[in-house]
Amino acid sequence: MAPTPQAGLYIVATPIGNLGDITLRALKTLAAADAVAAEDTRHTGRLLAHFEIDATLVRYDEHGAAHQRPKLLARLDAGESVALVSDAGTPLISDPGYRLVEEARAAGHAVHVVPGPSAPVAALSVSGLPTDAFLFAGFLPTKSAARRSRIGELAAVKATLVFFEAPHRVGAALADLAEVLGPREGAVARELTKRFETVERGTLAALAARFGEGETKGEIVLLIGPPGEEAGTLDEADIDALLVAALAKMPASAAAGDVAKATGLNRRELYRRALALKET
Template sequence: MTDIPAPQPSDRHYVLGGARFLARPLEPGLHVVATPIGNLRDMTLRAVETMAAASLVACEDSRVTRRLVDHFALAVKLVPYHEHNAAEMRPKLLARLAAGESVALVSDAGTPLVSDPGFKLVEAAREAGHRVIPVPGPSAVMAALVAAGLPTDAFFFAGFLPPKTAGRRGRVRALAAVPGSLVFFETGPRLAASLADLAAELGDRQAAVCRELTKLHEEVRRGTLSALAADYAAAPDPKGEIVVVVGPPGEAPPPADTDIEAMLRAALAGGSVKDAAAAVATATGLPKRDLYQRALLLAREPG
């Protein structure tokens, strides 16, 4: 890494709207920078300044990041950091941090550490006592949640599902009880099969397939999981980046009267009327006062 010179103050410029600006100096540390998921105009001013002022920018694919660098006329040093070279590059980046430099970490699109190797670098940087500074911005997960029109008060991001049916169904089955919307990344060739497996394990929940978000051919399709699975199975594999959002599980129907009676009788066999009503109220969410009256009538029945 010693062959990568730090940028000089005169290099720390960026261009916006044809005007040239000098980036402010950065504090030493690892700056985790979110970059656009498609539309370059989603780049925040702070993200541009951070990349312009950093000693170097660690990126997944320099060809992808180069387009962003050229768009804002940044004179930055790009260093590849991806799953294939992370073990080799991580000590070198930590050495730059130890020397008091500022390192910007970016992914190909969106927020680093979401389905990329950035986590291990952040973990190592923190363990070494270096500052980790988030520079928030675009996220495919949040963009899809906003566009899907499904509940967002609670959600779980599950990344990419396993590529094969058995593994995929097992993973989905483990997520079935999550009390919120589920968010997945998926590829075009696997989309129809994944939607079918989601329907098989989760039931026919409402879902949305969000494709090419913020790009020219942005598309969001809503429907039940089974309907979406059928639609995509009948068409050519879709292209581009895909996020699938699945709505939360529906509320369980209230137990039938016969079930409530059976539960009360079972509870009365081992406890008082009060204890039986409390136990069944906890299990069903039904009012304890009503259950107490029913338990009292059952207890008075002749044996």
């Protein structure tokens, strides 16, 4: 039997894909905790079963957090230990838990971190983009107009931008990123640590063209280089990819104007190319 941990709240990171990435400390904490608060008890139950851990599971997700939080705080008041996990990776990173940590601290309870995998950091480490400063900005809005507005708010941030994105929206998100940010370098990290892991680099326009074709599957992290990390001289494929992304939303004249603004290229020449692309 694992030793009983001190009373308090434990923020426990779990694997983002490969179960071999779980830490020994995480396993000991989960095995010894009086309760494990999980975003999805079925998902976490399978993880615990894999490691032969018998634990008391309590659901703690975005929809039931307000109802469950007082019960978890009552457990802490009673001197119990509670481990908080998300479906994958480090809790609180685009997952529920912030209010629980805040209220536990306010009540004088100890809050401990059991660190481990984190998808944004893992993606950043293999992207080849600058790592000295980065901003994790969660999910972009689902609607294009709101998404472009949010991207515009972040355009001047002098750091690598990191987003989560749903697989069915990744092409549209990249097209909006290319339209607003112009010829910056980006990366799409998919299914990190899993069997079909891929990390693809390129200009945002080229990535938009690549992921705008067909269906994308898996967990996605998008990364965009900071201002000043533009790809340099655009080749014809990059220019065409920018135009194709713009043409999907507007007439050729407007598309040429948007791409000209983003790249500094001649608007008349871009309009000619846009018309040719529409014909083909």
